[in-house]
Structures are given as C-alpha cells and as structure tokens.
Amino acid sequence: xxxxxxxxxxxxxxxxxxxxxxxxxxxxxxxxxxxxxxxxxxxxxxxxxxxxxxxxxxxxxxxxxxxxxxxxxxxxxxxxxxxxxxxxxxxxxxxxxxxxxxxxxxxxxxxxxxxxxxxxxxxxxxxxxxxxxxxx
Amino acid sequence: xxxxxxxxxxxxxxxxxxxxxxxxxxxxxxxxxxxxxxxxxxxxxxxxxxxxxxxxxxxxxxxxxxxxxxxxxxxxxxxxxxxxxxxxxxxxxxxxxxxxxxxxxxxxxxxxxxxxxxxxxxxxxxxxxxxxxxxx
Amino acid sequence: xxxxxxxxxxxxxxxxxxxxxxxxxxxxxxxxxxxxxxxxxxxxxxxxxxxxxxxxxxxxxxxxxxxxxxxxxxxxxxxxxxxx
Amino acid sequence: xxxxxxxxxxxxxxxxxxxxxxxxxxxxxxxxxxxxxxxxxxxxxxxxxxxxxxxxxxxxxxxxxxxxxxxxxxxxxxxxxxxx
Numbered sequence: 001x002x003x004x005x006x007x008x009x010x011x012x013x014x015x016x017x018x019x020x021x022x023x024x025x026x027x028x029x030x031x032x033x034x035x036x037x038x039x040x041x042x043x044x045x046x047x048x049x050x051x052x053x054x055x056x057x058x059x060x061x062x063x064x065x066x067x068x069x070x071x072x073x074x075x076x077x078x079x080x081x082x083x084x085x086x087x088x089x090x091x092x093x094x095x096x097x098x099x100x101x102x103x104x105x106x107x108x109x110x111x112x113x114x115x116x117x118x119x120x121x122x123x124x125x126x127x128x129x130x131x132x133x134x135x136x
Numbered sequence: 137x138x139x140x141x142x143x144x145x146x147x148x149x150x151x152x153x154x155x156x157x158x159x160x161x162x163x164x165x166x167x168x169x170x171x172x173x174x175x176x177x178x179x180x181x182x183x184x185x186x187x188x189x190x191x192x193x194x195x196x197x198x199x200x201x202x203x204x205x206x207x208x209x210x211x212x213x214x215x216x217x218x219x220x221x222x223x224x225x226x227x228x229x230x231x232x233x234x235x236x237x238x239x240x241x242x243x244x245x246x247x248x249x250x251x252x253x254x255x256x257x258x259x260x261x262x263x264x265x266x267x268x269x270x271x272x
Numbered sequence: 273x274x275x276x277x278x279x280x281x282x283x284x285x286x287x288x289x290x291x292x293x294x295x296x297x298x299x300x301x302x303x304x305x306x307x308x309x310x311x312x313x314x315x316x317x318x319x320x321x322x323x324x325x326x327x328x329x330x331x332x333x334x335x336x337x338x339x340x341x342x343x344x345x346x347x348x349x350x351x352x353x354x355x356x
Numbered sequence: 357x358x359x360x361x362x363x364x365x366x367x368x369x370x371x372x373x374x375x376x377x378x379x380x381x382x383x384x385x386x387x388x389x390x391x392x393x394x395x396x397x398x399x400x401x402x403x404x405x406x407x408x409x410x411x412x413x414x415x416x417x418x419x420x421x422x423x424x425x426x427x428x429x430x431x432x433x434x435x436x437x438x439x440x
Binding site for chain 2: 011021023025031032033035036097102103
C-alpha cells in the first residue's frame, strides 16, 4: 500500500496494513513535524508532491527493498498539504519474518524516499520560510 | 513507560506515549506471534515473566540507550500469558530528534531485551511444545 | 519563427514553481533534448541555476540529459526533493 | 542437621519451573554463595545441567558466583531468556 494523503495519517491503520500472520517482525518509522528548527519555532510545513511520479518512485524503492530483504508486506503513506507541529508527515511500515530485516528494510525505504521521491517541504518558521534542501 | 501486560497491547497508544513535539522521528518495533515455526503450525505461545526484575532490566536497557542516543521518549510493553498467532507480543517505540538515531536506539533496545530480560516463551506447535532457547 | 522550434509544457514543483511563477509553463526551444530544455529554462529563469540540483522528469521518470523530448510528453522540473 | 545449613527460598521460571516442579522451592545448603546454591540445585535437579545457561538473580539483580546470600533474599533461577 502506497498512498499520498491530504488528510491526517492513521498510524494504526498503516501498521495494520503491513501486518501478516506469517511475519513475526514489524518495523515502523513515523516522521512527525517538530515544533522547532534551527532554534526557531516552526509554525507549519507545507508539503507538495508530484503525485503520480512520487507513487511510482516509492514503488521502485519498495521493489528494490523486496529484492534485498524478505518483505512480507509494506505500507507507506506520506502527507501532502499544510502540517502543524505534532502532525505525522510520513509512515513507513514493513513486516518480515525476523526482526533485523524489518529494521534494515524500513530504514532503507525511508532513507531512499528522502533522496529520490518528488516531494517537497516548505518550512515556515516564526521569522521566514524556506524550501528545504533547495540551495547548496 | 515500561509495562508488562496480561491484556492485548494497544500499539497506537504505545506509539503515542513515545511521541514528543520536539522529536521528529519515531521508530517502533512490533513483535507478533507467527503462525508457523520450524515448518509447523503454531497453536499458541505462553509468555512468563519475572515481572519486577523484567521491568528493572528493561529500565537499565533504556538508560543505556539514553546514554548513547538523544532519546526524547520511549514506551516499551511486553505481553505475558497465552498468545495466539497474530497477537502482538512486544512493542518498543522511541522518539529522537532525527531518524537514524531512532532506528539505532529501537534496535538496540529490542536486541538487548531479548538477551537479558527475564521473560520466557513456550512455543506450542501442533506436535509438541518447547521453552524457546532453553537447551543448547 | 524558426521552423525547428518546438513547444513544450513543463510542470514545476516546490521552489521551481515559485521561480517559474506557476505550476506549469510553456517554453519553445530549438532542440529536443533534456539538456537543451534545461539550458533554455535556466536562461529564461536564472534563479534555477542557484539550486542544489535540477532534474527533469519525462513521463514520470527521471531523464538523463540525452533523452529526446516529444511535444506531448509530460515534462516536470524536479528541484531538490525534501520529503519525509 | 548441620548447624551451618541455611535455608533459602528460590523462585523458578520457565523451564526451571517445570524442572523444579513449581514456581518456588526451598533448599538447604551448607554454604552461602551463589555458586554453592547453583551446585546444590543442579545436584538435586540434574536436568538443570542440560540448560544452555542458568543464571541466578538476587533481589532482582543478576548475581555473580561469589555473591553472598542471606536467608531473606529474593533468589530466582533464571534459565535462558526468550522474550520478544
């Protein structure tokens, strides 16, 4: 399951979607909006995605992960739109028969997602705003 | 939050207990009862704990993790009693400011928990039962 | 008008959307490669040159400089991504 | 009865509970160290020798062989753990 969502993510439901009876280990990464950045208060984050390509790129990452680790199931959801501190921005959940693989696969997916998937984040602080990572 | 529970674990609530506004990354490991082991059908697992010591040993592991990584919060719950395939046996959830630390801390806690915490698991298969890891 | 000029529609996201002034723009150029398109866009919108990277996707796939463009392709400007 | 004999109450868990036949047993021994207790228990319940490991906890702390026991201590037999 790969989704981009304009409404709040249901962490429990996403984890449930990655759960299988034959898999003993589930690892879930949950990225939330912090209330501070660079010592400043975060007012909000604005996420934008190139949606069709983003879903396809996440699928490629999952396929690569499935070639490296025995993924039994996965569920990945990313928010788009305006998020406030405390909101969940992304959930990656995977299940594997044994636990070390669940950690490795989940970390690979979120690390690669942040490098290759066309999603952009504008951080709005108390004193200005910035598209994250845009400039050197 | 460290608990041993005779009733089903509420994954969402445990993750929530490890969530903090100043932490952007939450990693959760969820161990579930598989429906198969050694090619046999699993009927149930029976978990037993030396409860007072188990909680104290988990606290030691958390303290060691907090010395290695910037843990903002944690929640660890382990089931005791009779579990069936699909049931959640353990949840470890931690939050840190950045994501690599959340993976490392969560994996350290579950790996060490399985080595040092006085909890025991009897696996009841279709054709017999066994205390896991008891014999060489 | 140069008869070799072709017109492409380019989608823009994130900071590229701000630089181009909209989610979509049309651009004419005397060439049909990804690199020709990037050169033309950076010429027209110099602020693009200040980005950490600027990839181009064609039909939802990252495209190398030598890829040939068709006027009907879905072309997108991909500034540095920052999801998660 | 040897006047040096001391009586300890030992909690047992997991497979150790099965081997001892109960969650708790009393044992008298002519010594007051963890190693003396382990030796006496293995002598009385030889199946304990077949375990992958057999630790002893005193007052909820893993105890080395040389630790001295008091009759009022909470002593527990810890066979190989298998939580998670």
